[in-house]
Amino acid sequence: MSQPSPVQSGRFISFEGTEGVGKTTAIEHLCANLSAAGIDYIRTREPGGSDFAEQLRALLLDPATVIDDDTELLLMFAARCDHWHQRIRPALQAGKWVICDRFVDSTIAYQGFGRAQGDSAVLAKIEGLIAAFIPQLPEQTLWLDLPVAEGMARAGKRSSADRFEQEAIDFFTRVHEGFAYCAAKDSKRITRIDASGSPEAVATRIWQTLASQT
Ligand code: Z5A
Numbered sequence: 001m002s003q004p005s006p007v008q009s010g011r012f013i014s015f016e017g018t019e020g021v022g023k024t025t026a027i028e029h030l031c032a033n034l035s036a037a038g039i040d041y042i043r044t045r046e047p048g049g050s051d052f053a054e055q056l057r058a059l060l061l062d063p064a065t066v067i068d069d070d071t072e073l074l075l076m077f078a079a080r081c082d083h084w085h086q087r088i089r090p091a092l093q094a095g096k097w098v099i100c101d102r103f104v105d106s107t108i109a110y111q112g113f114g115r116a117q118g119d120s121a122v123l124a125k126i127e128g129l130i131a132a133f134i135p136q137l138p139e140q141t142l143w144l145d146l147p148v149a150e151g152m153a154r155a156g157k158r159s160s161a162d163r164f165e166q167e168a169i170d171f172f173t174r175v176h177e178g179f180a181y182c183a184a185k186d187s188k189r190i191t192r193i194d195a196s197g198s199p200e201a202v203a204t205r206i207w208q209t210l211a212s213q214t
Contacts, residue, residue: 010041010091010092010093010094010095010096010097010098011097011098011139011140012088012092012097012098012100012136012137012138012139012140013097013098013099013100013138013139013140013141013142013210014100014101014102014103014105014138014140014141014142015027015099015100015101015102015141015142015144016102016103016105016106016109016141016142016143016144016179016182016190017143017144017145017146017151017179017195018109018146018148018151018152018172018175018176018179019151019152019155019164019165019172019175020146020150020151020152020153020154020155020156021144021145021146021151021154021195022144022146022151022154022195022199022202023101023102023144024101025199025202026142026144026193026195026199026202026203026206027043027099027101029199029200029202029203029206029207030099030203030206030207030210031043031099033203033207034097034099039097040094040095040096040097041096041097041098041099042087042091042096042097042098042099043099043101044083044087044088044098044099044100044101045100045101045102046076046079046080046083046100046101046102046103046106047060047061047075047076047079047080047083047102048079048083049079049083049086049087049088049100050082050083050085050086050087051086052079052082052086053078053079053080053082053083053086056075056078056079056082057079059075060072060075060076060079060163061162061163061164062162062163063161063162063163063166065163069111069115069116069122072111072115073107073111073115073122073125073126073129076107076111077107077129077133080103080104080107080133080134081133081134084133084134084135088100089135092136098138100138103137103138103141104126104130104134104137105141105143105178105179105182105190107126107129107130108123108126108178108181108182109175109176109178109179109181109182110164110175110178111126112126112178113174113175113177113178113181114167114171114172114174114175114178117174118174118177118178118181137189138189139189140189140191140210140213141182141186141189141190141191142190142191142193142206142209143179143182143183143190143191143192143193144193144195144202145179145192145193145194145195146195146196148169148172148173148175148176149169150196151172151195152169152172191209193205193206193209
């Protein structure tokens with residue numbers, strides 16, 4: 001069976017990082033800059049981003065959900081597949097920028113490293129799912145990097161924790177290792193952004209990074 005061909009027009013940018021590094025905040029700043037520059041964009045997230053994928057997100061993040069690791073991995077990809085077809089591809093085809101909070105690198109980091117501790121057989125399964133179902137990777141991925149404990153402290157100010165946020169620091173240390181693995185493997189696509197300092201300082205680093213690539 002032939003794979004759908006990639007879309008060439010709008011820019012596809014993903015944000016990645018461990019819990020609480022400031023992705024949401026950085027995306028808000030970026031979107032304000034894009035609006036000010038008159039650039040047409042959509043802001044989206046994973047898991048989720050489309051109606052069906054948001055239903056899967058609710059299940060995946062619900063602390064009451066009990067599933068095995070393979071099921072979790074496949075649900076992440078089911079959500080991503082719907083998100084790609086329903087929202088990302090149409091937006092790129094319309095020439096819009098797609099600003100996506102998490103994408104495939106989160107699966108490598110969370111399912112491949114957080115859950116499976118970097119097991120090469122699981123990483124191969126994930127690579128296979130990407131090759132089979134995701135026609136286009138982001139053109140640029142911004143990995144917001146912060147010591148794991150600092151991100152957890154930022155996120156810890158929230159009143160409730162979802163199914164992932166309930167994990168211990170060892171899990172997030174492996175997730176961080178997973179992002180470092182992705183960045184080393186695909187250094188052309190993934191740029192490490194120092195996520196320390198004020199939200200404005202992080203936003204400036206991101207804007208300068210994107211501006212230097214146009
Ligand atoms: N997941 C997965 O397992 N596999 C996959 O394939 C995918 C996802 C796609 C949902 O993600 C979960 O799904 C996620 C991984 C899993 N679980 N975890 N953990 P999510 O993106 O919705 O959840 P998140 O990563 O936990 O996002 P977050 O906690 O909302 O963090 P954030 O967006 O990176 O940070 P923030 O909300 O912008 O900031 C956190 C706090 O820090 C907040 O109070 C801010 O005001 C503050 N902040 C932000 N920036 C700064 C700076 N620069 N200085 C000081 N304070 C700051």
